[in-house]
Each structure stands twice: as structure tokens, then as C-alpha cells.
Amino acid sequence: MIEIRNPADGSVVGSVPVAGEDEIDAALALANETKAAWARTPAAERGALLHTAAERLRAQADELAKVNEAETGRPREEAREGVLAGAGTLDQYAELGPVHRGRSLLGDPGATDLMVPEPRGVVVALTPWNDPVAVACGLLGAALATGNTVVHKPSERAPHTGQLLGELLSGVLPGGVLQTVHGDGGVGAILAMRDDVDVLAHVGSTATGRSIAASAAATGAKTLLENGGNDPLVIDADVDPVWAAGQAALGAFANSGQICVAVERIYVHEAIASEFLDALVKEAESRTPAPLVDRRHREHVHSHVSDAVSRGARALTGGAVPDGPGAHYPATVLAGCASELRVMTEETFGPVAPVQVVPSFDHGLAEAAKGEYGLAATVLTASMAHAQRAWRELPAGTVKVNNVFGGAPGGAAHPRGRSGNGYGYGPELLDELTQTKLVHVAPPG
Numbered sequence: 001m002i003e004i005r006n007p008a009d010g011s012v013v014g015s016v017p018v019a020g021e022d023e024i025d026a027a028l029a030l031a032n033e034t035k036a037a038w039a040r041t042p043a044a045e046r047g048a049l050l051h052t053a054a055e056r057l058r059a060q061a062d063e064l065a066k067v068n069e070a071e072t073g074r075p076r077e078e079a080r081e082g083v084l085a086g087a088g089t090l091d092q093y094a095e096l097g098p099v100h101r102g103r104s105l106l107g108d109p110g111a112t113d114l115m116v117p118e119p120r121g122v123v124v125a126l127t128p129w130n131d132p133v134a135v136a137c138g139l140l141g142a143a144l145a146t147g148n149t150v151v152h153k154p155s156e157r158a159p160h161t162g163q164l165l166g167e168l169l170s171g172v173l174p175g176g177v178l179q180t181v182h183g184d185g186g187v188g189a190i191l192a193m194r195d196d197v198d199v200l201a202h203v204g205s206t207a208t209g210r211s212i213a214a215s216a217a218a219t220g221a222k223t224l225l226e227n228g229g230n231d232p233l234v235i236d237a238d239v240d241p242v243w244a245a246g247q248a249a250l251g252a253f254a255n256s257g258q259i260c261v262a263v264e265r266i267y268v269h270e271a272i273a274s275e276f277l278d279a280l281v282k283e284a285e286s287r288t289p290a291p292l293v294d295r296r297h298r299e300h301v302h303s304h305v306s307d308a309v310s311r312g313a314r315a316l317t318g319g320a321v322p323d324g325p326g327a328h329y330p331a332t333v334l335a336g337c338a339s340e341l342r343v344m345t346e347e348t349f350g351p352v353a354p355v356q357v358v359p360s361f362d363h364g365l366a367e368a369a370k371g372e373y374g375l376a377a378t379v380l381t382a383s384m385a386h387a388q389r390a391w392r393e394l395p396a397g398t399v400k401v402n403n404v405f406g407g408a409p410g411g412a413a414h415p416r417g418r419s420g421n422g423y424g425y426g427p428e429l430l431d432e433l434t435q436t437k438l439v440h441v442a443p444p445g
Helices: 020-042 041-061 061-072 076-099 133-144 158-168 187-194 206-219 241-257 273-285 297-310 361-368 382-392 428-432
Strands: 004-006 012-016 103-105 112-119 122-126 150-155 179-180 199-203 221-225 232-235 265-269 314-317 332-335 352-358 374-378 398-401 434-441
Touching: 012 020, 012 158, 020 103, 020 112, 020 122, 020 150, 020 179, 020 187, 041 061, 041 076, 041 133, 041 158, 061 076, 061 133, 076 133, 122 133, 122 187, 133 150, 133 158, 133 199, 133 428, 150 158, 150 187, 150 314, 150 361, 158 179, 187 199, 187 206, 187 382, 199 206, 206 221, 221 273, 221 428, 232 241, 232 361, 241 265, 241 273, 241 352, 241 374, 265 273, 265 361, 273 314, 273 332, 297 314, 297 332, 297 352, 352 361, 361 374, 361 382, 428 434
Parallel strands: 122 150, 122 199, 150 179, 199 221, 232 265, 232 374, 265 352, 332 352, 374 398
Antiparallel strands: 004 012, 103 112, 112 434, 314 332
């Protein structure tokens, strides 16, 4: 059994049973048994079912948000926004699925040549706890819209949210098309090693993603991996330091820093560093310490902070584990952070803003480009030339200029380096979850 405790007060939320190998065998057997019929279902009919599923999510948004808050500590209104975002994503793929198309080729006039997208088969989706509904709906919606069957393992840190989501979605789908199994990394490892799985889609840690990739190399499954990030923020000398501090605080402290594209390291020009740090400290101190997902994760976050302080960084505010129940941690600002510190080279995934003062924009850009991750990056600058250089030179899948969280809907990017591979969202995800068949039809004789 997996027991979940409320990170706000330590009370028991509930428990769910871990899937055994027999249950995993049965789920994958049913997914394989039903995949042909689901693939033959007209795309418009699949889309209509996804629209119905989206409406069910909206109707249960408050309940899903309540469960999400109890399991992970995510503020209920933010959790509800995540549910509504997930419903919107289902609607998006419900519309995109029927118009996802192949191509006709201009060959011999007496023949027909086509490139036709087909479902890949059985998709195993391993989804995270930090935005459990919105992220899951992206992978599940795209997989179902393109005619794949799905076995979904939600994070062991948000199993009740994942179970309720699965019940709402599978309740409108044919039996066996979408199934939910529970467990920790051991269950995920078993699913990843199965040779009756066609796609392994994972959003989570880099270590788990690399393990999945190794398993897929042996089984031949396609992988879609959105893994860790160590996203930089570069602040130029020509921006308002108070505004920049607000952007930095939003990027580092929203959802207690537990966002895949959170700001993980900050490089600020020395010309505005003092005013920026003063304003950032005020931003941090205005926030009430919020719970992290659990105490185990709080230990991880605090180990990064302790490592930084022991090696010369200064905690301008925060940086101490509070007394009392739950897994709360304060918004923390670290100054004097050298490049080799863990808070600057690894993913902290907590409400920590480590700052390095740099002598020039060029220096900050060069520091931001270092490292093994490449999920996202942000630059704050009033210089168009610097903005153009930044988006061209930063080795990240997503680059944002003058907005830490922004962008038009429907965008998609490839993460770089240890941050994963493949399109994990947007219309291009439909391409990832289908395989192209080349067809040549000629007359006899």
C-alpha cells in the first residue's frame, strides 16, 4: 500500500494498493486486446468522447482540486486551474485528432502514393505529481485521440488524484482503452521493461527518464521524455530591478518552486544587483511558507540550500526548516552563489532563488548556457540585440524574453540534453504518438 499524508499538517489522506505483476499483466493484456478496435474507431467519434471527458472534468473540478491540495499541498485554486487546463487540453486534442493527416505524393500518374499516420499501439504514461491533471491530460488526450490505448501510472505522490482522473476519463471510453495502475518507481520500471508496450511517455526526474530510455533501448519502445530542468534567468543592466525581482519571484516561488520550468538559477548584472536583491528579499518575505509535496522532498530542497551556505553562499532570507507539522519551507534567497554549487548545477525544485552577480550580459549569458539540462530559459532585457542573441544562443527547448511564464497556446518544443527528448505537448505530440506508413497502390498488369 502507498500511504499519503497531507503535507500541510501530516494527517493521513488515504492509501492505495500497489499494482502487482498480475495486475500489470492484466492491464497490458487488455490494452493490447482492445487496441485494434480503438484504432478502427473513427477519429471524429474518438474526439467526441474526449469532449465528453473534458466536460466531466469541469463538472468535478472542485473535487479534483480538493484531492490534489490534500495530497500535494498545491493551493486549491491553483489546483483547480490545473484541472480546467487539463479539460481544455482534452478539448484541443478532441479537435486536432480528426484533422491529423498524412500526405499524398506525386508519383506515377497511374498509381496512388500516400503517407498515412497510424496509432503506435499501447502507450504507458508515467505522469508527475506537481501538476497531475494538466500534464496527464496532455499525454492521455493525444494518445487517445490518435487511436492508442493507454495504461496510466500517476505519481505515487498523487495517486488519489490520478485515480479520480482515471475514473472520470475511462467512464466515457470503451472498456480497456484507458486503465490506471498505481505504484512507485518499481512499478514504473516493470512497465518500462515490457516488450508489449509501444510507447513510454514520462514526465518526471532525469534519473528515472534515463532508466526508462535504457529499458526502451532493449524493448524497442518509443520514448517521450520531459525530464528535469535547471532553468536560468539572465537579468540585463537596462531593466527595472524591482520589476525584475517580481519576475524572478514568480519564476522561483510559484507553486513553491515545484514547476518543471521554474527559475532555478539567476544571473543579474552588477549594475542593478543591489536593488534587485533588496526587492527579491521583500518578495520572498511577503510569501507565507507553503508546504512542499512531502518531507522527503523538503529534505532534498534543504540539502541544496545547506550545501550552498556551507560553501560560501549567504541566505538573505529563508533557508531554515520551520518547526511544526507538515512539510513547509520558506521562500529563500541565496546570494553569492558560485557556479559549482548544487543549487546552480542541479534541479532543486523548491522555493529557492540562488543569485550570482555577473559583470556583463555576455558573462551572464555564457553562465546560463552551461550545464547538462536544456528545458527552458528566460532573459530580461530592454535590448533587442541582446534578446535576439539570447534566444539563438541558449541551448534550451523554450526561451522566454521579458516574461518568465508566457507564450501562445499550441506551442511545442524539444527539450535538450538531460531534460529529455521528443515533443511532449502541442499539435506535434500527435506526430510523436503515430507512426507513418508509406502506401503505393498501382493497377495490375
